[in-house]
Amino acid sequence: MKFTYKVSPTMKTRQSTQQIMFLLTLGLMAVVLFSSTFYFVEYGIDYVIHLWSLLAVAVLVAVGSEVVWAYLLKKDVLAYLKTSFPWVTAIILVLMVPISTPLYPIAIGTLFAIVVAKLLFGGFGHNVFNLAGVGRTVMLFSFGASIVPDLITSATPISSIANIGWIITDPALVEPFLAQFGGITGLLLGWYPGGLGETSALLIMIIGAFLAIKNVLDWRIPVFYIGTLFALASIIAVVQGIGVWYPLYHIFAGGAMFAAVFMLTDPVTNPTSASGRIIFAIGAAIITILIRVQGNYPGGVVFSILIMNMLSPMIDRFTDGWQLALSKKYVISMVSVFVVGAILMGVVGLNMKAIVIAEPEPEVPDITLSTPISLDQSATAVKGVVLSSTTEGDFEVVLVEIRGYSVLEGGYDDALPNKIEVKINKTTLKVDSVKVVEIKDTNNIGTKVDNPKFLDQFKDVDETSSVDAVSGATVTSLSVVRAVFAALEHVKGGE
Amino acid sequence: MAHEVISNVKKVERKVTMSFWIGSMQKHIEGFKELTTYNDIVNIAAPKEVYIPLINGVSTAFEVLVKEGDRVFVNTKVAVRNDRFVVPLFSPVSGVVKGIKKMMHSSLKQVDHIVIENDELYESTNSIPRFDLENATKEEVIEFVKDSGIVGMGGAGFPTYFKYLTPATLHYVLINAVECEPYITSDYRMMENYTQDLITGFIALKKMANAQEVHIAIKKSKKTLIKYIQEAIKPYPFASIKEVDDVYPMGWERTLVYAIYKKRYDRIPCEVNVIVNNATTAIALGQAINHQQGPTHKMVTVSGNGIKNPANVFVPVGTPASHIISQLGGYTGDQITCVAGGPMMGKTMTNDAWVITPYTNAITITQTVKIDDMTCLRCGTCNDHCPAGLLPVRINNAEQAKNVDLIAQLHAELCIECGLCTYVCPSKLEVTEGVRKAKRALALKKGV
Numbered sequence: 055m056k057f058t059y060k061v062s063p064t065m066k067t068r069q070s071t072q073q074i075m076f077l078l079t080l081g082l083m084a085v086v087l088f089s090s091t092f093y094f095v096e097y098g099i100d101y102v103i104h105l106w107s108l109l110a111v112a113v114l115v116a117v118g119s120e121v122v123w124a125y126l127l128k129k130d131v132l133a134y135l136k137t138s139f140p141w142v143t144a145i146i147l148v149l150m151v152p153i154s155t156p157l158y159p160i161a162i163g164t165l166f167a168i169v170v171a172k173l174l175f176g177g178f179g180h181n182v183f184n185l186a187g188v189g190r191t192v193m194l195f196s197f198g199a200s201i202v203p204d205l206i207t208s209a210t211p212i213s214s215i216a217n218i219g220w221i222i223t224d225p226a227l228v229e230p231f232l233a234q235f236g237g238i239t240g241l242l243l244g245w246y247p248g249g250l251g252e253t254s255a256l257l258i259m260i261i262g263a264f265l266a267i268k269n270v271l272d273w274r275i276p277v278f279y280i281g282t283l284f285a286l287a288s289i290i291a292v293v294q295g296i297g298v299w300y301p302l303y304h305i306f307a308g309g310a311m312f313a314a315v316f317m318l319t320d321p322v323t324n325p326t327s328a329s330g331r332i333i334f335a336i337g338a339a340i341i342t343i344l345i346r347v348q349g350n351y352p353g354g355v356v357f358s359i360l361i362m363n364m365l366s367p368m369i370d371r372f373t374d375g376w377q378l379a380l381s382k383k384y385v386i387s388m389v390s391v392f393v394v395g396a397i398l399m400g401v402v403g404l405n406m407k408a409i410v411i412a413e414p415e416p417e418v419p420d421i422t423l424s425t426p427i428s429l430d431q432s433a434t435a436v437k438g439v440v441l442s443s444t445t446e447g448d449f450e451v452v453l454v455e456i457r458g459y460s461v462l463e464g465g466y467d468d469a470l471p472n473k474i475e476v477k478i479n480k481t482t483l484k485v486d487s488v489k490v491v492e493i494k495d496t497n498n499i500g501t502k503v504d505n506p507k508f509l510d511q512f513k514d515v516d517e518t519s520s521v522d523a524v525s526g527a528t529v530t531s532l533s534v535v536r537a538v539f540a541a542l543e544h545v546k547g548g549e
Numbered sequence: 550m551a552h553e554v555i556s557n558v559k560k561v562e563r564k565v566t567m568s569f570w571i572g573s574m575q576k577h578i579e580g581f582k583e584l585t586t587y588n589d590i591v592n593i594a595a596p597k598e599v600y601i602p603l604i605n606g607v608s609t610a611f612e613v614l615v616k617e618g619d620r621v622f623v624n625t626k627v628a629v630r631n632d633r634f635v636v637p638l639f640s641p642v643s644g645v646v647k648g649i650k651k652m653m654h655s656s657l658k659q660v661d662h663i664v665i666e667n668d669e670l671y672e673s674t675n676s677i678p679r680f681d682l683e684n685a686t687k688e689e690v691i692e693f694v695k696d697s698g699i700v701g702m703g704g705a706g707f708p709t710y711f712k713y714l715t716p717a718t719l720h721y722v723l724i725n726a727v728e729c730e731p732y733i734t735s736d737y738r739m740m741e742n743y744t745q746d747l748i749t750g751f752i753a754l755k756k757m758a759n760a761q762e763v764h765i766a767i768k769k770s771k772k773t774l775i776k777y778i779q780e781a782i783k784p785y786p787f788a789s790i791k792e793v794d795d796v797y798p799m800g801w802e803r804t805l806v807y808a809i810y811k812k813r814y815d816r817i818p819c820e821v822n823v824i825v826n827n828a829t830t831a832i833a834l835g836q837a838i839n840h841q842q843g844p845t846h847k848m849v850t851v852s853g854n855g856i857k858n859p860a861n862v863f864v865p866v867g868t869p870a871s872h873i874i875s876q877l878g879g880y881t882g883d884q885i886t887c888v889a890g891g892p893m894m895g896k897t898m899t900n901d902a903w904v905i906t907p908y909t910n911a912i913t914i915t916q917t918v919k920i921d922d923m924t925c926l927r928c929g930t931c932n933d934h935c936p937a938g939l940l941p942v943r944i945n946n947a948e949q950a951k952n953v954d955l956i957a958q959l960h961a962e963l964c965i966e967c968g969l970c971t972y973v974c975p976s977k978l979e980v981t982e983g984v985r986k987a988k989r990a991l992a993l994k995k996g997v
Contacts, residue, residue, distance in 0.1 A: 056884045057899055058917040061982045063968030065731060065892035065915075067578070071926055071975040137923040179924035272929070274569065326929035326942050329570040370943065376960040377571045378813065378938035384570045 069269060075139045077270045081261040082145045082316065085251040092245060092253075093153060101153055105250060111157050112144035115164040123173050138178045143167055146186035146316055149251025150309060150356075151193065152210070159197035163189035182366075184323045187359045194356075210248040211235050211307035212346075219409035220347040223294055238299055241306035248308075255311040262315035271319035274328060275335045279314045280305050282339035282392060286399045290347070293403035309355040310342065323363045327373040329384035333391055334369055338362045340395035347402055421505050421524050427532055428520035429539045436462065436533075438540030441473070449486055452476050452541035458533035459495040470494040472533050476512075476541035483546060488512040488538060493530065500530035508534075517542050572933025575796040575804060576973060578731060578893075584852045584859040585734045590742070591862045593876050594669075595642045599867030600662035600904045602654045603628055605636045605706055609660060617648045622674035624843050627663055634708045637698040639843035640665055641865030643672040655889035655903045657896055662904065665867070677841040682753055690757045697837040698844055698907070703736075703800070703827035704890060706908035709834070712826075717819035719758040723809070724751055724765040726774075726828035727793060729800035730891030732852040733911045736828050737774055738861045739848045744781045746835030751788065753834050758824050763788040765828070766805055770795040797893065798967045804936050829910070844907040851877055853892075855885040855914030864905055870912055871901040884917040893968040922977040931970035931980050937963050941970035945983035953994045961987040 086109065093101035117140050124134035144164050151160060167189030175181045214234065215222075222228050232238060235246045244254025251258075266273040287301035294300075305311065314335075318324065324334050338358045345354025373384065438456040445451075453475050460469040473491040478484070490504040502524050503509070508531065511521040517539060523531035568574070603611040610632040615621055621640040630636035647664040654660040680693050695710040703725065724747075728736040740747055751763045765782070767775050769792045782788040791809045793799050799808060802825045806818050814820040829848070836842045845866050852859040857878030864873060870887070874880065888895040889903060892913045931941040940959055947955035961984055970980035 055880060057901070058884055058886050059897055059899055060886055060917075061979055061985075062888065062895055062897055062966075063893040063971050063981060064886050064888055064895075064897060064913070065578075065968075065972060066920060066977060067973055067975070069973075069975050070977065071923060074928075074975055177924070179926050269930070272933075321926050321928035324927075326927050327932050327940055328572045328929070331929070332570060374940065374943055374955070375958055376938055376963060377932075377935075377940065381568070381570065388570070 072136065074270050075142060077265060077268055078142060078316075079145065081265050081270075082142070082149065082251070084261055085149055085254070085257065085312075086145065088244075088254055088257050089149070089250045092247075096245075096247075097153075105148075105153060107157060108148045108151070108155060108160050108250075109145065112148045112160050112164045113141050115161045116140035116144035116168050119165060119168045120173070123169075140168055140172075143172070143185040143189070147189045149312065149316075150186065150190050150249050152249060153247060155193075159193050162196065163193040166192045179322055181322055183363045184317050184320050184359050187317060187356050187363070190356050191360065194351075211241060211246075211303070212248075212309075215303065215307070216346070217409070219407060221290070221294060221296070221300075221406045221408045223296060223408045225296075228297070228299060232299060232303075235307075238302050238306065241303065249312070252309045252312040255306040258311045258315050265315070271315070272321075272328070272331055274331050275319045275324065276311075276314040278332050278335035279318055279339050280311065282336045282395065283310055283343060285392075286339060286343050286395055289396055289399040290403035290406065293400060294406060304343065304346070313355045313359060317359050318362075323366060325366050325369040325373065327370065327377070329377070329380075329388070330366075330369040330373040332384075332388050333373075334362050334366065336388060336391050336395065337365065340391070340398065343395075343399065344402070347406060421502050421507055421527075423508065423511075423522035424525040425528065426520045426522050427535050428518075429515065429535055429542070430517050432532060432535045433539045433543075436536055438474075438537040439471075440540060440544045443544060445480075446477075448480055450478050450480050450545050452478065452544055453491065454537035454540050454544075456533045456537040456540065458493065459500050459527075459529040461494075463529060464496070472500075472530070472537070474534055474537035474541075476538050478541060478545045480545065482514075483542070484514045484516050485512045485538060485542065486514075488534065490534070495527075495530045495533075499527050502527045503530050503534050512538055571938060572935075574934060574936050574938065575794075575799065576934050576969060577795055578797045578972060580731050580795070581852065582732065582734050582737075584732065585850050585861050586737060588860055590738055590848070591860045591876065593862050593864045593868065593873055595667045595865040595868060596872045597667055598647065599640075599642055599665050599667060599865060600650065600652060600869070601627055601638055601640070601665065601867050602652075602904060602906055603638075603649075603661045603663065604654055604656070604658070605630050605634070605700065605708070608632055608634070611638075611661075613649070613663065615646045615663070617646055619646045620644070621646060621665060622672045624674050624676050624841070624845065626676050626843075627665075630708075634711060635695050636700060636708050637696065637843075638663075639676065639698060639845050639866075641845035641867055642667040643670050644668040653898075653900070653903050655896060655898070655906060655909055657898065662867075675841055677837055677843055679841060680838050682749065682756070682838055685756070687757055687759060690753055693837070694753075694757065694834060697834070699830060699834050699837065700844070700908055701827055702829035702833055702844070702847075702908050702910070704894070704908055704910055706906070709826065709830055712817075712819075712824060713754075713757040715817070715819045715824075718822055719760045719819060719824050720762065720822040721810075721824075722751060722754045722758050722760045722763045723791075723805070723818070723823050723825045724754075724763060724828050724831055725800055725802070725805060725825050726765055726767045727800035727805060728768070729797045730893050730895075730911070731797075732913050733850045733891050734852075735848040735850045735861055735910045737771065738850075739829050739832050740774065740778065743832045743836065744778070746832045746839055747828060748782065748785065748788075748835065749838050750831030750833070750835035752785070753838060754824075754826055754831055755787065760824070761787065764791045764809065765789070766791045766793050766799075766809060768793055768795045768799065797969060797972075798936050798965075801936055801965060801967060833907075847905055847907060847909060849873070849905055849909055850911040851914070852911070853914040855881055855887070855916050856912075857881055866905055866907050868905050869901070870898070870903055870905070873905070873912065874901055874914070880914065882916045886915050886917050888913040888915075893972065894966065920977045922979075925976055925978055928975060930973045930975065934969050934973050936967060936969060937965060939964055939984075941980045941984055944987045945978075945980055948983050948987035948990060951990070953990050956987045956991050957994075959987075961991055964988060 120140045124131045167185040171188040172181045265271045284301045287304035291300040341358035342354040438454040441453045443452045455471045458472040475489040477486040611628045612631045613628045622643045625640045626637045628638045644666045652662045699709045701707040812821040833844045887898045944959045944961045964984045
C-alpha cells in the first residue's frame with residue numbers, strides 16, 4: 055500500500071483550462087459558420103473558400119510557429135500545444151478582418167501576434183496584450199490599404215458613420231442611412247458584410263451568454279463594457295437630441311460586441327479581481343467611444359483593448375487588499391471612472407457636428423481656345439432652327455437646333471443635331487448666357503464646348519462680335535456660334 | 550445537464566444580488582454524499598488497544614490522571630487539558646493503562662497518546678454526574694459542559710463552554726448542520742439517529758446563551774432530513790429550521806451567518822448576537838445530559854473511491870484508522886490518498902496508524918489521480934470564490950515574489966484554508982498551498 059501525499063484540498067473541479075479553451079473555440083466556430091453561411095448565400099462559394107483559406111493560413115501559422123518554438127526550446131511539442139492554445143488567437147484574428155483581406159497579411163498578423171506578443175513575452179499566461187488585438191493592429195498599420203473592404207463588400211456600418219463624423223442630426227437622413235444595413239434590426243442580426251465575425255451582435259450575445267453560464271468568461275466584462283458604451287452614446291444622443299438608434303448603433307455596429315465577448319474577456323490580459331474587471335470594462339468603453347467620435351481611425355475597439363491591457367497590472371494593484379473591507383473603494387472608483395467618461399462624453403457630444411457630404415463637383419476638363427469665329431460670318435452655310443422661344447421678363451430664351459460635327463462631317467447614319475439654349479436681353483439685343491442642352495457630336499471632343507471657358511465668351515456679344523473656338527472641337531464650336539447667331543436673328547426679327 | 554444549467558443560472562443571479570464587485574464567494578461542489586447517506590451504520594468494536602491523543606487544538610498541555618497499570622472504565626477521566634482551557638478526556642473502554650506512547654496524530658504532529666489495553670468487558674463508571682437541565686442556571690450548564698469535555702465536534706475541537714463565557718447578548722443559537730464538505734454524512738446520520746439528544750443539546754445551549762430562538766441550518770437539498778427534523782422539533786416553538794443553499798463553504802460560520810442573517814462580523818458571531826455550534830456538538834451535549842456519557846464514541850464517515858465499502862462507522866475514540874479501514878474491506882487500490890476529514894479541509898495523512906478523536910468526522914480515501922497543472926491564466930476564479938473575500942491569486946503572486954508587505958496588505962492571515970481556491974482553479978494549481986506559504990511568511994515576519 056502506498057499513501058500518496060498531496061496537500062489539501064485533494065478534490066478539484068472537473069473544469070479545466072483545456073475545457074474552457076475548447077468551449078471558447080466552439081463559440082468562435084459558431085461565428086465562423088454564421089459568416090460562412092452569409093457569404094455563401096450572398097456572394098457565393100468562392101467567398102466561403104477564401105474565408106476558410108484565411109482561417110487555415112492563420113491557424114497553420116499560429117500552430118506552426120509554436121511547434122517551431124517548442125522544438126527550439128527542446129520541449130515536448132504536443133504537451134506544449136495542449137497548454138498554449140495558439141489556434142484561439144488565429145480564429146479571433148480572422149474573425150476581425152473583412153473578406154477582402156488577402157492571405158499574406160493574415161499570415162504576418164498572426165505570426166507577429168504569436169511570436170512577438172506571446173512567445174517572446176513568456177508564452178501562454180504571460181502576454182501583456184491581447185494577442186489577436188496586436189495582430190489586428192499590425193495588419194492595420196502595415197497593410198491598411200489591402201485590408202480595407204473591397205468594392206463588392208464596401209461600406210461597413212463603422213466606415214459609413216465615421217465618414218459623416220459619427221453623428222446624424224437631420225432626422226430625415228437617419229432612416230435612409232440605417233436602411234443600408236437593414237435598420238437597427240439588421241445591425242442586430244448582422245446579415246451584411248463587415249469584419250468576418252463581427253457583424254451579428256445577436257449571435258455573439260447568445261454565444262456570450264452560453265460561455266458565461268459555462269464559466270468560460272466573466273459576465274461582468276461584456277455587461278459593463280456594452281452597458282457603458284450604451285450609456286455614454288446615450289449621453290451624446292441626449293445632448294444632440296437624436297434618437298435611441300444612436301446608442302444602439304454604437305453597440306451593434308463594428309467590433310464592439312465581438313470584442314466584449316471574445317477579446318476583453320481574455321483572462322490573461324484583464325485584471326484578476328471582479329471589481330478590477332468592472333473598472334477595466336468601463337475604461338475600455340470610454341476609450342472605444344472617444345476614439346470613435348474623436349479619433350482619426352474609424353473604429354476604436356482594438357485600440358481600447360490594447361490600452362486597457364496596459365492598465366491591467368495597475369488596476370490589479372489598485373484593487374489589492376481585503377475585498378470585504380474595500381467595497382466602498384471599489385464602488386466609488388467604478389462610479390468615478392464612469393462619471394469622468396460621462397462628463398467627457400457630454401463635452402464631446404456638445405461639440406460634435408454632422409459632416410454634410412456635398413455631391414462632388416463634376417470634373418471639368420481643361421480646354422484651350424484657338425481660332426476666333428465671327429458671328430455674322432458663321433451662319434453663311436448652315437443655319438440654326440429655332441425650336442422654341444419663351445419670354446422671361448427682360449430676356450428671351452431661345453432653344454435652337456443646329457447641325458453639328460456629327461451631321462455635317464461625321465457621316466454617321468443616325469447623326470443628330472445639337473441643341474443650344476440662348477438667353478438674350480431684349481432691350482440691348484445682346485446675349486446674356488448660352489447653355490448647352492444636348493451635344494450629339496463625338497463624346498469627349500464635341501462635348502468639350504460645354505465648358506464655361508468657352509460659353510462665358512458669349513456674355514454681351516451681338517452679331518458683330520466674334521468668339522474663340524475650342525481647339526480640337528472647331529466644328530462643334532462653330533455650331534454653337536451658329537445657334538447663337540440664329541437666336542439673335544430670331545429675337546431681332548421677332549421685334 | 551439541464552439541471553446543471555439551471556443551477557448555474559441561479560448562481561449568476563445570486564452573484565448579482567450578493568456582491569457583483571466581489572464575486573459569489575461560494576460554489577456548489579459535488580457532494581458524493583449518496584455513498585454513505587442511506588446504507589447501514591457500521592458499529593465497530595474497539596480494537597485490542599486504544600490510544601487517547603493528548604492534544605486539543607494546538608495545545609498539548611495535559612495533566613494525565615492515570616498511570617501505567619491503572620484499571621480504567623468506560624467514561625473514566627484519564628487526562629485533562631490544564632492551560633487556559635479545561636478539556637477532560639475520557640476512556641472509551643475498560644481495561645488497563647499500558648503507558649504513554651508518541652504517535653502521529655490526525656494533525657500530522659507527533660503527540661503523546663495514552664495507551665489503554667481493552668479488556669472487552671466495557672464496564673462503566675459515572676464520572677459525569679446526573680444533570681437536572683430543567684432547574685439548572687446558565688452558570689451550572691456552562692460548568693457541566695466544561696466537565697463533560699464537550700468540544701466543537703465539527704472538526705475544530707474548540708472547547709464549547711468557553712464560547713459561552715462571552716458577555717455579549719445572544720439572540721440566536723445557530724445549530725450548524727450544513728455539513729458542506731463533500732463525502733461527509735456523519736452529522737446527517739447522527740441527527741437522524743440521536744434526534745432526542747440533539748433536542749436536549751440545543752435546549753441546553755439555548756439556556757447557556759440566554760437566547761430566544763434556536764435555528765437549525767440545513768442544506769435545502771437534504772429534503773428528507775429537513776422534513777424529519779421539522780416533525781421532531783414541533784413541540785419546541787422556539788426552534789426552527791433555516792434552509793441554506795447547497796454551496797461550499799456554507800458550513801463556515803461567517804458564510805452561514807451571512808446567508809441566514811445577512812450580517813458580517815469582525816471576529817466572532819457573538820458580535821451580531823449569534824452563537825454557532827455544530828449539530829454533533831449539541832448531540833454530544835445531549836448524550837452527556839441524557840445518558841451521562843462523555844464524548845467517547847464518534848460517528849465517522851469513511852468514504853471515497855479508495856475504500857471498498859464506504860459507510861458511516863460508530864467507533865470508540867482512540868481507534869486507529871487502519872482498524873476501521875480493514876473492517877470496511879480495505880482499500881480499492883495500491884495508490885491511495887488518505888485524508889483525516891473531508892477532501893477540502895482535511896489533512897492528508899502519510900499512513901493510517903493515526904486514531905479517531907472526538908472531533909474527527911471523516912476519513913476520506915481516494916485513489917490517487919495525477920492531474921497536470923499548467924500556467925495560471927489569471928482568470929481570477931479563485932478571487933471570485935474566496936469565502937473570506939481575499940484575492941488568492943494575488944497572494945500567490947506576492948508569495949512567489951517574496952513580497953511580505955504585499956502579503957500583509959492582502960490580509961493572507963484571514964484565510965481559513967477552506968481549499969475552494971484550489972478546487973476551482975482551472976489550471977489545477979495548488980492555490981491554497983500558496984496562501985499557506987504566504988501565511989507562514991507573514992507570521993515569520995510578524996514574529997520578528
